[in-house]
Amino acid sequence: MDSSQGCFSRDAEQRHLTCLYTLLDAAREQTAAALREAQRQDGGRTHQARVEREVTAAELARRLARLSAVEHGLCFGRIDDRDGTTLHIGRIGLRDHDLEPLLVDWRAPAARPFYTATPGSPGPLLRRRHLYTRLRTLTGLDDEVFDPDAMADADHSTLVGEAALLTAVRRGRTGRMGDIVATIQQEQDQVIRAGLPGVLVVQGGPGTGKTVAALHRAAYLLYMHRDVLERRGVLVVGPNATFLRYIEQVLPALGETEVVLASVGELYPGVRAGAPEQPGAEVVKGDLRMAALLAAAVADRQRVPDGDLVVGLDGAELRLSRESCVRARDRARAQGRPHNAARPGFLRALLVELVREQAARLGRPLDAEEERFGPGELWGEPAVRAALDALWPPLTPQRLLGELYADPAALRRAAARAEFTDGEWQLLARPPGSPWTTADAPLLDEAAELLGDDGAQERARRRAAERERREEERYAQGVLQVTGLAEQGTVDAAALADRYRADGPAVSTAQRAARDREWVYGHVIVDEAQELSAMAWRTVMRRVPTRSMTVVGDLAQTGSAAGARSWGEMLDRYVGGRWREARLLVNYRTPASIMAVAADVLRAVAPDQQPPEPVRDGGDPPRAVRVPEDDPGAGLAALVREELAAIGEGRLGVVVSAGCREAVHAALPDAARGASPEALDSPAVVLSTAEAKGLEFDAVVVVDPAGILAGSPKGGQDLYVALTRATRRLTVVHPGPLPELLGRLVR
């Protein structure tokens, strides 16, 4: 309904909008000027002063980024109370020169009725208005007038701002998720504004807005609890890099820049794990028994010689009894410290013994000098070092795990202590130097806990950073000389070096957090959480000892055999049943006709799970197209062209079984491939069911449903995921007969 009634006519709304943009421009100009000033100062010569200047500049840059991100749709709504109060709702809050609020941030408590009023339960509202804008111009209004007298026979729809919602959900897709601040629904609002402490599980079917609500929750929590969360940051864990790319623009659009997005494969800093996994290995690697296996593998690296320890030195022989070695090892283990942290104690004990032994062999007592300096001197001998390192080597997680996978005998010993069967541990074996898979990342993290640090790694990192910094300053000094700027003295080499650094010093919370394995986040959001293995949960839980978490997922979509069958199975171990669950029941993505097909599949494979209720009627009837069994790519290029023409500017996804992937790539040489995040920019992309998880497309072509069903123990769930990616059109291409559970499709 387009209205021009009320104290704010269309013209008046446009004037208000213009006024808000003027305030926004002024705020941007002020911030930009302050930033220029901060960058102009060289920050002084001390490191401390330079860091302070960087921090100020980074904060101003973030503020400027926030102000830039709200340009589109700055103000999108207005609420009128029965007491005559009027508030405009927008992406940020703005006040005029008398500090009167002219725009209320969507996250502020005052904005809440905009998201909760329904015709049957309007609360204090007389009217809710949605404002549509293009650039800075008002293009339309949509009013819902709540009549308290008519409440008894009011429409009991639970949708909030139905017309605006339907306009939003029918929009063509761009390959990137957008924000929904203008049309958040009541059940989503409850999730977004739930309190910070504790674990909130958000369970909902495909397209119910779990991801988008979780991201709005991150923005809301940062707004309401900025003091805690700005320092500690928020971590969002997603299923893969493509998905993270798909959602990365939502938070900047919400004005938030202090969030770390990471897939499980990126949770161990410094490693980007994502290589293909050996079939079956994912389940073994995700099993909690892996913690015991790794502990056993570490203990196995703390050795004693079979007989006496003998080291040749300067033509002579140093000798230490096996008993002394056993005593030193047991004492070092008894400290209960991680392997690398306990190593110096072990080494020192052996070195002292070796010095004593040496003196005894010479038939004289140790003097004080020898007692004090002897161990250090011996440690300087390469032969001694090599002998002791072999007993208790310094280990990195990468070395421990890589060497373990490549050593079947060591694997067998460790696996036996953790009660794995031969069939299980043999799935872990692989050649040295193999790339890391996603399921390895939690194991590297576990290994890092067991190994700890003897301080040497941190010292080495600091030395490397200092070397790099000196190198940059030398280079900058050269540049200053060549350009003649050195004489003008407007900028010094240290300041110039800072500007050269590709990613700048790690001054933001997000940057520091992402680089630090032991960083403790203020809140963690796990999306597609049903896919996480028990070992991945251990890693995630380490990042958030306060257990302030939002866990978002759908048990009906679990594709990983190592994933969750119930939330309690994964969470009770950490919070002892103290997690609360919110359910999202409405599907905003998939039209009813497509959802009916997907619901048939769900009924067949997981009858205990409920499909969500689609908010959109109709849609083009989904169809099935048969192709020859021996040529699954036949006619696919023409079909994809036809579908692309039907959706215009939108995006198309081809979701394919593993068996047909090659044939589909050959048939569609121009389509992007799902494994790369850039693929989302392409009009058409070919994906596996795992890669398609969490994404959506205007048109979806599912190739080889029978192959998807048979492709894994969770094939039914995978097919359900594939069918529910479409926002407008669905075509199922089947080589051979159509599986019975898809009988509803038009052939």
Ligand SMILES: Nc1ncnc2c1ncn2[C@@H]1O[C@H](COP(=O)(O)OP(=O)(O)OP(=O)(O)O)[C@@H](O)[C@H]1O
């Ligand atoms: N209140 C809303 N207003 C407008 N669009 C919405 C709303 N809620 C959800 N959507 C849209 O519906 C689509 C599905 O949302 P989202 O991807 O968050 O669902 P999901 O529950 O995570 O789905 P899946 O389980 O399939 O990954 C997105 O395009 C999202 O923008």
